[in-house]
């Protein structure tokens with residue numbers, strides 16, 4: 109697992125005893141104390157730690173909620189209300205979990221855009237990146253099922269709308285989609301039966317995410333971290349040990365994040381949710397606007413932008429799946445957008461596109477909103493399928509600094525700053541043995 | 544080869560489409576009902592419920608709304624607790640014993656269900672046993688339980704698209720979460736003569752703020768006010784005052800931990816800010832050892 113020599117020396121007899129049997133302390137020391145981190149990491153690199161915090165917070169609050177929650181079509185809504193009113197500190201723990209889910213996505217999206225900006229998906233980090241995409245998918249599934257649990261109007265109707273999407277598979281094999289939908293529902297309609305299976309899976313999936321996170325961190329510690337220059341660590345002076353340097357920065361970043369979390373939790377617990385979910389689920393009353401939670405809005409906009417139901421479903425899933433192919437779609441000789449004067453603009457256009465799709469996802473699918481949703485959906489995919497490969501191979505990147513140390517310390521003369529020979533990958537995918 | 548040049552026509556087209564969309568957007572935004580924001584003393588990041596106001600609000604609920612609406616997620620004992628109206632416990636016991644709507648309990652030793660007056664631990668029952676009975680009594684309309692009503696309604700951010708994000712930022716920074724209260728207040732004070740040509744169905748009333756403008760609830764608080772406040776109630780009764788007070792009371796019933804939550808918010812924030820600052824200096828010191 110290690111990408112550097114272990115310098116761990118057990119200090120006590122017990123530590124030595126352990127080290128010879130199960131070198132867990134050594135693993136922790138090598139991977140989280142001595143581990144070399146690029147010395148030029150900025151605050152966008154604190155989000156990995158923040159995400160770990162979010163996952164643990166969701167699991168801890170979730171386990172407490174599960175002690176009081178009643179997964180049944182008739183009692184779920186009332187049980188969540190009782191948690192808020194009657195369970196000790198339930199008024200704090202329940203919104204902590206609900207607001208926590210939003211914060212989790214906020215952090216995950218920032219983390220992902222960080223990766224896109226600095227080219228963290230490029231070789232040799234493809235597997236690391238793809239594991240991240242899987243984590244995002246699993247988070248989405250978890251949050252979708254979690255959102256069904258309070259069994260309010262929006263819970264019920266979101267489940268109805270989203271599970272119904274699978275019926276579009278009937279367009280491919282008649283009857284196939286319908287069977288899937290009935291299988292998901294556990295019957296011929298969304299009911300308490302659907303709720304209990306979603307509850308079971310909502311309890312399971314976070315632990316799957318936990319497993320994926322371990323693999324993600326493993327892959328990270330094999331390849332090492334990327335950094336704002338996108339140049340690999342070449343010499344020892346390019347890096348600093350994780351403890352105390354990166355750690356002190358991570359903890360500070362985490363606390364800033366927790367302040368924002370606390371602001372929403374304690375002053376605005378309802379702001380990120382939807383009022384309709386304070387009305388008990390009623391299969392006979394359809395809310396005028398069925399809208400998912402904010403973190404699904406861009407994908408919801410893409411779904412509704414396509415006039416054909418099956419096409420919409422495919423586009424929605426493709427909009428996430430396409431992320432997995434980014435390592436091969438980006439043809440630029442450099443990793444970091446910092447050195448890509450033209451792509452930079454397209455990157456921010458892409459960020460704007462995602463925000464605009466989020467805005468449109470919350471609007472009714474009619475008139476001008478549909479028109480714009482289509483334009484932005486088009487760009488969403490064009491960014492990956494056209495801009496990334498074509499611009500990547502056409503653009504002339506700015507010249508890279510010779511090394512991380514040089515970028516940070518300005519050490520050495522400009523003359524060592526090679527503008528790479530044409531065709532040769534400048535500092536980008538460096539072979540592991542370079543380090 | 545200059546990509547920047549090749550791009551400029553594309554940018555032109557995009558700007559063109561954008562302005563087109565802007566114009567069309569302005570047309571599409573017609574129908575939303577605008578609801579004014581009201582000053583709530585429990586609003587924003589500092590607001591707290593005023594027990595005196597909540598007591599007035601409870602009086603309005605009891606004398607007016609309870610005729611049709613239940614408040615079944617609230618228990619009598621909650622009326623005594625801190626952060627709420629904080630009535631005297633003895634007064635609430637008496638109130639419960641006199642509550643017009645009985646609790647169905649049982650079975651007793653003979654195996655029969657029976658009715659009894661509520662105790663402190665019982666909910667504030669409404670007049671109807673179930674939705675069907677309510678609809679039968681109310682011409683087919685259903686007066687919902689009001690326990691969660693201010694959280695179950697909201698107002699939309701109806702700013703134009705280019706002000707959407709600034710408005711959002713403003714709401715987040717000011718801690719605006721009183722959309723439900725704003726709606727309820729607007730609803731209770733929004734009974735008007737229907738405009739010329741408006742077709743009002745039998746038994747319905749015109750309300751400026753109810754979606755569709757036809758509501759099956761007749762104006763619950765008349766223009767001159769509905770209740771007599773006591774001498775020491777801190778306000779004189781009027782339609783607007785009654786509406787404001789009952790809204791505050793229902794906001795409490797939907798979110799009874801608001802006071803406690805915001806108090807914790809302030810302590811947590813102060814603690815976090817200090818710790819974060821210390822962490823920042825610690826980080827600075829650690830990094831001062833190396834060039835960066």
Ligand code: HEM
Nearest residue numbers: 166167170171173174177206209250251254255257258314
């Ligand atoms: C990946 C981590 C998780 C995410 C993203 C997540 C997300 C969510 C969401 C969005 C809700 C709906 C909250 C609301 O709107 O009120 C929810 C509810 C719930 N979750 Fe989770 N959850 C996670 C982990 C867990 C775990 C590990 C457990 C149990 C061990 C759990 C148990 C519950 C329960 C009991 C509810 C229903 C109560 C409520 O609505 O607050 N969750 N979850």
